[in-house]
Amino acid sequence: MSGFDWGAFAVVSLTSLLAIAVGMAVTATIGVRIKRHNVVDVSWGAGFVLIALVSAVVGSGDLWRRLLLLVLVAVWGLRLATHMAIRSRGKGEDPRYEELLGKATGNRTLYAVRKIYLTQGISLWFVSLPIQVAAVSSGTFGVLVALGTVLWLVGLTFEAVGDRQMEAFKSDPGSRGQIMDGGLWAWTRHPNYFGDACVWWGIFLISASVWPGVLTVLSPIAMTYFLVFATGARLLERHMSERPGYREYQQRTSYFIPRPPRRAPLSTPGG
Incomplete structure (x- = not known):
């Protein structure tokens, strides 16, 4: 554990958080404009690809490990994002988000940002921790x-x-x-x-x-x-x-x- 570079991990993690914040901001803008927040389902898979790319570029661990995870996450994430985009094309809002937004007591847009995009962004960062740690590991x-x-x-x-x-x-x-x-x-x-x-x-x-x-x-x-x-x-x-x-x-x-x-x-x- 003493050989692990916590400083390098902090750089990868903070850069990943920044990438997620930008990605979710863009996704929220699109969702508000088209009045359909299930667009966040497309950015779910794409978000992990973005984190894997950032980790591969910023990370200081084994190059082969960073590239391996980038390839695995990219194949999975891009397939999922494409699938979700095709499945939702030409359709209305997902019933899950309709039900969630039905609970809003104030501004629905701010409620959607907090309950959908912020929650999704935090989940992206937490679930991707193995990628972030691996990006600064050697073995x-x-x-x-x-x-x-x-x-x-x-x-x-x-x-x-x-x-x-x-x-x-x-x-x-x-x-x-x-x-x-x-x-x-x-x-x-x-x-x-x-x-x-x-x-x-x-x-x-x-x-x-x-x-x-x-x-x-x-x-x-x-x-x-x-x-x-x-x-x-x-x-x-x-x-x-x-x-x-x-x-x-x-x-x-x-x-x-x-x-x-x-x-x-x-x-x-x-x-």
Whole structure:
């Protein structure tokens, strides 16, 4: 721990905060102008790419580690940002933000800045701590780096394939009014969120391969909490729970961690 350059980390962290502040300010300006705050979902993935880029440029640790994390975060973040931009194009405000802004008692714009953009910016900084620490760390390419990269790849696959399968399902006129329960969606009700969690646990392992990266464990825990309990799976399930067939889908399909689907219960005579 004595060999860790806390001064260099402070420079990376403060520069990342500045980049986040600028990014969120631009995003908020766009959101207010188009009257649709779900634009922040596009900047979520892009924000991590910006932090990884800043960390790679300003950091003083192993060049290969900085470049590895930049590539991994860029592939994940740019794919997610593009996906969210396409998904929201031509549509109105996300119901999550409509519900949140409905609680505003004063100026809705200031309320949105505080509750959406400021909260998102702080979350970006905290979840990205493994990237920031790794940017000023030095060490060899070990088992944890390899395991982290593999876990990242598993996560990216789940997220990308899950999103693609859902897009194909929604674009099929014959699926209208039905519940998507094929492909990865038969193994978990949220393959994209599960994949997202794996991506960030993989990034954490790469950072944890060199001390004090292991101390950033609260970052992937926070991301997993967001995905499972806060703004991710639980909130989506609340909106989906009343759709015909969704209750049955919940009974046979794992909530988050993938597993083979349960068989439908056999009907009994007179049952």
